[in-house]
Amino acid sequence: MLIQFSVLTEHLDRYLIGLGGTVAASVVSLLASFVLGAMIAVLCITPVKPLQWVGTAYVEFFRNIPLILIAFFVLVGVPLLTGTVLVPFISGLTALTVYTSAFIAEAIRAGIQSVPQGQMEAARSSGLTYLQAMRYVILPQAVRLVIPPLGNQFLNLVKNSSIFTVLSASDLMYQADLINSDTFDTFSTYIFAALFYLILTIPLSFGIRYLERRFPRVKGVEA
């Protein structure tokens, strides 16, 4: 038998500890990167040029370097430069948040900017302020466009949290690595790790589908 179920039954406690780590990492990082990403997106679409540059620089820098590099930088670079040691779990959270927020900012920016400009102009000429126009005209249409790419980013985030293992922070992948070095049954160990990831990601995936259906498509506005 290629897959040994004893690997799962004998090490279930460690898988669950790992799963807990991955869930905690994903939830915290999801919330933090959404907030940070939204703030960066605001910078990117603001009419103030210097702020736009800051936002764009952030997005282009962090989405164009590998996550593992950011993670290592936070783990060992930051202490060497500043003398502040972040424990591995916090290092991982920071890296994951900084990285994911760049993608989220980009998704939000693209969604908002793909609402035709005429809508903003029409809203403004009917007497709404810029913020009112955003709130009542642009954003409701943008939400539908932003959901699919945001959903993708959240799925990626859960999977990317496996970066924690190289920082020796306890997540599903770290525990799987340790189980592997005890059992030497590499195949079974990681098949079960994959299963646990699917338990997290499949419901998330369906949740995103549901949201996509709930928010109706707006005529004339295409992603």
Added chain:
Amino acid sequence: MKLWSKMIGLSLVAAFVVSALMGCAKQASEAEGTIAKIKKQGKIIAGVKYDLNLFGLKDPASGQVQGLDIDIAKQIAKKVLGDEHAIEFMEVTSKTRIPMLKNGDIDMIVATMTITEERKKEIDFSDVYFTAGQSLLVPVDSTINSIKDLTKDAKVLTAKGSTSAKNVREAVPDAQVMEFENYAEAFTALKAGQGAALTTDNALLYGMAQQDRKFRVLEETFTKEPYGIGVRKGDEEFAKLINETLKELQDNGQYVDIYEKWIGKKPN
């Protein structure tokens, strides 16, 4: 009806995925065949460390891997194929070496691997070619002078898949052990202040202390680590040939030369 067809479709997909996964798992090559395999490919593929000073370290300038493990592996190539250069080195880590050997990616493991009963269930070992002992690497100004000085919440760094993690957990059950991908990463983390000490075999620690004088190795060792060369389970013919090579190296004094070249002193 629609639900039925959906379910059938789903189970077909599931069956396909499972069978694809099954097919992916490469069967390890037949154990008896290693010497024949080596002769056929004209070289031995040796799994060695690339990141361990004194044992297996890749020199970035020349691209060559150097160290005690490397010299021993070359002598085995000389014995089997008559040419010490008829060898290809492939990087392994403590985590990957046994799966890679079992999978047939490498023919033998010469990577500072301690002979343990647990590993013997998975692979076979040659005779002992080096005896090390586990110790601690600490900053020069550290107050830790013995394993007993490790406090309850001291963080001890090491690499995944090594015996070092288990040993230190046994010696200091309270210590917080952090396992990194390899020793280079663990050492980098130690330099960054992520832990109080790095633990593994002293032979490896000396190599690290030599690279960075801000760290020192404790005199005390708390385990005995006999290193052996790993071959596939049941591959007696190849294991015997390796043992003959090791014996010859002992007898003709070449082993002492190799030892002294890397460790800097004669073996006890």
